[in-house]
């Protein structure tokens with residue numbers, strides 16, 4: 001079985017990608033910003049709500065150009081998928097396992113937490129050709145056997 005090697009290769013590739021993205025954003029964003037500090041009062045506490053990383057708790061799917069992107073997401077049991085409609089027309093997310101968003105207008109999101117493992121197919125009930133899939137894996141799938 002080469003699955004261990006595959007995982008390693010995948011992890012290395014991911015790291016390389018991340019490093020590349022970080023380097024790119026650091027280069028692009030390092031131009032000094034002329035922040036007009038005079039306009040804000042000195043005592044105002046800034047609420048620094050850092051953008052949460054959705055990847056840690058599940059997956060995000062964008063609905064745009066009449067398609068789900070990515071079309072297939074894989075999560076663990078107990079994690080959440082969040083769909084956000086980027087199109088100017090309304091879409092829905094409807095399908096297996098009680099997936100039912102109702103109409104999502106532009107900018108609206110729908111989240112669903114999956115508590116059982118399995119493959120859940122869904123579609124847009126307004127545009128049935130729009131389809132997607134959520135694969136929910138058992139969270140206890142440990143790579144190494146602990147009893148050895």
Ligand SMILES: [Cu+2]
Nearest residue numbers: 091124126127
């Ligand atoms: Cu649609």
